[in-house]
Amino acid sequence: xxxxxxxxxxxxxxxxxxxxxxxxxxxxxxxxxxxxxxxxxxxxxxxxx
Amino acid sequence: xxxxxxxxxxxxxxxxxxxxxxxxxxxxxxxxxxxxxxxxxxxxxxxxxxxxxxxxxxxxxxxxxxxxxxxxxxxxxxxxxxxxxxxxxxxxxxxxxxxxxxxxxxxxxxxxxxxxxxxxxxxxxxxxxxxxxxxxxxxxxxxxxxxxxxxxxxxxxxxxxxxxxxxxxxxxxxxxxxxxxxxxxxxxxxxxxxxxxxxxxxxxxxxxxxxxxxxxxxxxxxxxxxxxxxxxxxxxxxxxxxxxxxxxxxxxxxxxxxxxxxxxxxxxxxxxxxxxxxxxxxxxxxxxxxxxxxxxxxxxxxxxxxxxxxxxxxxxxxxxxxxxxxxxxxxxxxxxxxxxxxxxxxxxxxxxxxxxxxxxxxxxxxxxxxxxxxxxxxxxxxxxxxxxxxxxxxxxxxxxxxxxxxxxxxxxxxxxxxxxxxxxxxxxxxxxxxxxxxxxxxxxxxxxxxxxxxxxxxxxxxxxxxxxxxxxxxxxxxxxxxxxxxxxxxxxxxxxxxxxxxxxxxxxxxxxxxxxxxxxxxxxxxxxxxxxxxxxxxxxxxxxxxxxxxxx
Numbered sequence: 274x275x276x277x278x279x280x281x282x283x284x285x286x287x288x289x290x291x292x293x294x295x296x297x298x299x300x301x302x303x304x305x306x307x308x309x310x311x312x313x314x315x316x317x318x319x320x321x322x
Numbered sequence: 323x324x325x326x327x328x329x330x331x332x333x334x335x336x337x338x339x340x341x342x343x344x345x346x347x348x349x350x351x352x353x354x355x356x357x358x359x360x361x362x363x364x365x366x367x368x369x370x371x372x373x374x375x376x377x378x379x380x381x382x383x384x385x386x387x388x389x390x391x392x393x394x395x396x397x398x399x400x401x402x403x404x405x406x407x408x409x410x411x412x413x414x415x416x417x418x419x420x421x422x423x424x425x426x427x428x429x430x431x432x433x434x435x436x437x438x439x440x441x442x443x444x445x446x447x448x449x450x451x452x453x454x455x456x457x458x459x460x461x462x463x464x465x466x467x468x469x470x471x472x473x474x475x476x477x478x479x480x481x482x483x484x485x486x487x488x489x490x491x492x493x494x495x496x497x498x499x500x501x502x503x504x505x506x507x508x509x510x511x512x513x514x515x516x517x518x519x520x521x522x523x524x525x526x527x528x529x530x531x532x533x534x535x536x537x538x539x540x541x542x543x544x545x546x547x548x549x550x551x552x553x554x555x556x557x558x559x560x561x562x563x564x565x566x567x568x569x570x571x572x573x574x575x576x577x578x579x580x581x582x583x584x585x586x587x588x589x590x591x592x593x594x595x596x597x598x599x600x601x602x603x604x605x606x607x608x609x610x611x612x613x614x615x616x617x618x619x620x621x622x623x624x625x626x627x628x629x630x631x632x633x634x635x636x637x638x639x640x641x642x643x644x645x646x647x648x649x650x651x652x653x654x655x656x657x658x659x660x661x662x663x664x665x666x667x668x669x670x671x672x673x674x675x676x677x678x679x680x681x682x683x684x685x686x687x688x689x690x691x692x693x694x695x696x697x698x699x700x701x702x703x704x705x706x707x708x709x710x711x712x713x714x715x716x717x718x719x720x721x722x723x724x725x726x727x728x729x730x731x732x733x734x735x736x737x738x739x740x741x742x743x744x745x746x747x748x749x750x751x752x753x754x755x756x757x758x759x760x761x762x763x764x765x766x767x768x769x770x771x772x773x774x775x776x777x778x779x780x781x782x783x784x785x786x787x788x789x790x791x792x793x794x795x796x797x798x799x800x801x802x803x804x805x806x807x808x809x810x811x812x813x814x815x816x817x818x819x820x821x822x823x824x825x826x827x828x829x830x831x832x833x834x835x836x837x838x839x840x841x842x843x844x845x846x847x848x849x850x851x852x853x854x855x856x857x858x859x860x861x862x863x864x865x866x867x868x869x870x871x872x873x874x
Contacts, residue, residue: 290640290641291637291640294636294647295632295636295646295647295648295649295650295651296629296632296633296636298648299628299632299648300628300629300632303625303672304625306672306673307675307679310679310680311680311683311686314680314686314689314690315683315686317686318685318686321689322688
C-alpha cells in the first residue's frame with residue numbers, strides 16, 4: 274500500500290521511490306488500447322449491418 | 323503475511339512425484355497436440371493434404387482436446403498440488419492418495435477419449451456440440467477426466483482444511499488460498515458439463531434415448547465453458563501475483579488485493595456462459611444482456627491484476643534506482659527465463675483481453691462469431707498468456723521437484739523458446755484476427771468455396787498462419803528439449819520454489835476472504851439468478867430433440 278510520502282517545498286533531483294506514475298501511465302495506455310480495439314470493431318459492425 | 327512461517331523450503335519428494343506424474347501426461351499432450359496443430363495450419367494453407375485418409379476434423383479434435391482439456395487440466399492440478407504442499411505443508415497420506423487416484427482417473431479417461439478420437443469415432447471437436455455424436459467411450463473418458471480432477475482438487479482442499487484447523491484465526495497462505503479458489507470454481511463449473519454428459523450425451527450415444535435437446539446441452543456446456551477459461555487463467559495469475567515478484571526480487575503489491583481478485587473471479591466466472599451463445603436462437607435477449615453485463619464484471623479483477631503487476635514492477639525498478647516514467651521497465655531481469663517467458667505471456671494478455679471484450683459485446687460478436695478471429699483470440703489467451711506462464715513455471719518447478727538445476731545454457735534456451743513462441747504467435751494470431759474480420763470461418767478445413775473472391779482473399783492469411791504455426795511447433799520442440807533435460811539430465815542441485823512476500827507485512831488479509839459460506843452463497847445466488855428463468859424458458863419451449871449426426 275502507498276507509503277507516507279515525504280513532501281518538501283524545494284524541488285529535488287531525487288524521485289520518490291514509492292512513486293507509481295509509471296503504473297498510472299501504463300494502465301491508461303492499457304485502457305486506451307481496449308477502447309481503440311472496441312471502437313474499431315464497432316465501426317466495422319456499424320458499416321456492415 | 324505469514325506465508326514464510328509455515329512454508330517448507332522444498333516440496334516433499336512424495337508430493338513431487340504426484341506433481342511430476344501430472345506434468346508427464348501434460349507435456350505428452352503438448353507434444354501430440356502441437357503436432358496436430360502444425361498439421362492443421364499446413365492443411366489450411368491449401369498447400370498440403372493429410373495422408374492416409376486422415377480427416378481434418380479428426381486432427382482438429384485431437385488438437386483441441388489435448389491442448390485445451392488435457393494439457394491444461396493436468397498441468398494445473400500438478401502445479402496447484404505442489405503449490406499447496408509448498409505453502410500449506412506436505413500433504414497427508416490421505417490427500418496424497420487422493421492425488422494419485424485423481425491422476426489415474428484422469429489418465430485412464432484421457433486414454434479412452436484419445437483412443438476414440440484417433441480411431442475416428444469422435445471427431446466432434448473439443449466442444450463436442452450435440453447433435454454431433456461421438457462414441458460413448460469418448461464421453462465416458464471425458465467424465466473420468468472431470469471426476470479425476472475433482473478427486474485431485476479434494477487433495478488440495480484437504481490440506482487447506484488441515485492448515486486452517488492448525489492455524490485458527492489466520493489467513494491461509496496466499497498460493498494455497500488461490501489454488502483452493504480455482505479448485506472450488508472448477509468444481510462449480512464442471513457440474514454443468516457433467517450434467518450434459520451424464521444425463522444427455524451418454525444415454526443418447528449409448529442408444530438409450532433417440533434424441534437430444536441441443537440447446538440445453540450447449541447451454542450446460544457454456545455454463546462450464548467460460549469458467550473453464552478462468553480455470554486456465556487463474557494458475558497463471560497465481561504465478562504472476564506470487565511467483566514473479568519473488569523471481570525479480572520485488573514484493574507482492576498487496577496480498578489482500580490479490581485475494582479479492584480471486585474472489586471476484588469465483589463470483590463472476592460462472593454466470594456468464596450466454597456470451598458464447600449470443601448468436602444462438604432460443605435464448606431470451608434480455609437474459610443474454612444480463613449475462614453480458616456479468617461478463618463485463620470479470621474485466622474488473624483482470625484490470626486489478628494489470629495494475630497490481632505494473633505496480634510491483636515499478637516499485638522494484640525504482641528500488642533499483644530506475645528513473646523517469648518507464649525507467650523501471652529496463653531494469654527488469656530480462657536474462658532470467660523464469661521472468662521473461664511469463665512476461666511475454668502477460669504482454670499477450672493485453673490484446674487477448676481487448677479481443678475478449680469485443681467477443682462478449684453483442685453487436686461485435688456478430689462481426690466475429692464463428693470466424694477464425696475467435697481462434698486467434700484464444701491462442702493469445704490460453705495458448706500464449708497461460709501457456710507461456712505454465713512453461714515459465716516449469717522452468718523452475720520441474721528442477722525443484724526432480725532435485726536438479728536450471729543451468730545457464732538451459733535458461734538461455736528457455737528465453738529463446740519464449741521469444742520463438744512470441745514470433746510464431748504474432749504471425750499466426752494476427753493473421754487469424756485479420757482473416758476473421760474478413761469473414762474467414764473457424765473450425766473449417768481448406769476450401770476456396772467455389773473460388774469465390776472473398777474466400778480467395780483469405781488464403782494469404784492462411785499461409786501466414788502456416789508460417790506462424792510452424793514457428794510455434796519449433797517452440798514446442800525447444801520446450802520439450804528443456805523439459806526432458808530438467809526432468810532427467812540436468813545436474814543435481816537445489817532450484818528455488820519462489821514464493822513472494824507482500825510489500826506491507828502488517829497488512830493482514832481480512833478473514834472474511836476465507837468465509838466460504840458467504841462466497842459460495844453469493845456464487846450460487848448469481849448462478850441461480852442468471853440461469854433459472856432462461857433455463858426454464860429453454861426447456862418449456864424446446865423443439866423436438868435431434869438425432870445424432872456423424873459428419874466424418
